[in-house]
Amino acid sequence: MKLVRRNSASPGVAAVAVRGPGEAINRRRFLGRSGLAVGGTAVAGMLPATMMRKAQAAATSPKENLATEFRRSVCTHCSVGCGVIAEVQNGVWTGQEPDFESPFNLGAHCAKGASVREHGHGERRLRYPMKLSGGKWKRMSWDEAIDEIGDLMQGVREESGPDSVYWLGSAKHSNEQAYLFRKFAAFWGTNNVDHQARICHSTTVAGVANTWGYGAMTNSYNDMHNTRAMFFIGSNPTEAHPVSMQHILRAKENGAKMIVADPRFTRTAAHADLHLQIRPGSDVGIMWGLLWHIFENGWEDQEYINQRVYGMDEIREEVAKWTPEETERVTGVPEATVKAAAQMMA
Numbered sequence: 021m022k023l024v025r026r027n028s029a030s031p032g033v034a035a036v037a038v039r040g041p042g043e044a045i046n047r048r049r050f051l052g053r054s055g056l057a058v059g060g061t062a063v064a065g066m067l068p069a070t071m072m073r074k075a076q077a078a079a080t081s082p083k084e085n086l087a088t089e090f091r092r093s094v095c096t097h098c099s100v101g102c103g104v105i106a107e108v109q110n111g112v113w114t115g116q117e118p119d120f121e122s123p124f125n126l127g128a129h130c131a132k133g134a135s136v137r138e139h140g141h142g143e144r145r146l147r148y149p150m151k152l153s154g155g156k157w158k159r160m161s162w163d164e165a166i167d168e169i170g171d172l173m174q175g176v177r178e179e180s181g182p183d184s185v186y187w188l189g190s191a192k193h194s195n196e197q198a199y200l201f202r203k204f205a206a207f208w209g210t211n212n213v214d215h216q217a218r219i220c221h222s223t224t225v226a227g228v229a230n231t232w233g234y235g236a237m238t239n240s241y242n243d244m245h246n247t248r249a250m251f252f253i254g255s256n257p258t259e260a261h262p263v264s265m266q267h268i269l270r271a272k273e274n275g276a277k278m279i280v281a282d283p284r285f286t287r288t289a290a291h292a293d294l295h296l297q298i299r300p301g302s303d304v305g306i307m308w309g310l311l312w313h314i315f316e317n318g319w320e321d322q323e324y325i326n327q328r329v330y331g332m333d334e335i336r337e338e339v340a341k342w343t344p345e346e347t348e349r350v351t352g353v354p355e356a357t358v359k360a361a362a363q364m365m366a
């Protein structure tokens with residue numbers, strides 16, 4: 021077995037491939053097999069001799085002998101738009117790697133992106149209508165499914181009117197799909213049509229647009245590399261958004277301080293310079309407590325407040341009640357830790 025550098029036909033995909041006699045395997049397969057080998061050896065050591073079988077060399081899969089093309093694409097599961105290198109054999113998308121040259125995902129994917137090929141080609145993907153009948157899923161024809169669902173829908177429409185149905189689309193529809201979906205609802209006779217961003221974005225738009233003047237992200241991930249302090253509350257990107265976590269860690273490498281307020285010692289908290297281990301439900305209390313130290317020491321950004329904040333006098337009145345003793349009583353976080361966090365942010 022020898023390590024070989026791949027040629028330029030494999031842009032960004034693990035610069036190193038591992039090759040054995042008659043096969044070429046990529047980084048993922050190599051790691052997978054190594055893991056299996058290590059795990060297998062450990063387990064074998066624990067098994068009684070009667071349960072052990074002689075290892076057989078696996079036959080080479082015909083697919084491994086096919087030439088592989090590498091095509092750049094983009095994960096469409098969320099707005100990050102991580103780069104994907106699709107591995108294509110004989111015109112079929114057979115494998116994928118994250119794009120190491122993408123400035124967004126820096127050679128990684130979250131779990132959704134790692135399975136993006138499955139959406140088009142997964143063996144477990146539903147490709148025809150199925151109906152649960154007598155506790156078992158049974159295949160049915162498209163005509164049967166359309167007739168059956170159509171009849172049921174017509175019944176609802178006749179009985180309760182077109183506005184009785186809510187048509188919920190998807191934020192991941194393409195423009196064309198969204199257009200068709202909207203048209204379909206219009207033909208049905210209702211304007212009860214929407215998608216999930218109404219829930220997930222209407223709140224952020226209200227907050228972000230009022231504060232920053234624009235209801236969307238104000239900065240790119242790469243800006244995060246230049247931050248000097250980060251505060252996380254209600255946020256656990258290590259698990260919920262591992263791609264953004266890479267940029268957070270890069271900011272940390274660049275010297276940024278990281279504060280995490282969370283009742284749990286999360287994987288994100290494990291990276292923090294300061295963990296404010298608040299009692300569950302005391303999120304607001306810790307914010308007031310931080311503000312107490314900020315106002316007490318004159319650490320606020322007065323120019324920003326003058327330009328963009330209203331109601332600050334009422335805020336100051338409330339904050340005056342959140343002395344370090346009161347904050348500790350409610351949140352469980354000692355004064356020195358709260359003050360250190362406020363100072364880091366300042």
Ligand code: SF4
Binds near residue numbers: 095134
């Ligand atoms: S963060 Fe995950 S879901 Fe979003 S584009 Fe990247 S890989 Fe896809």
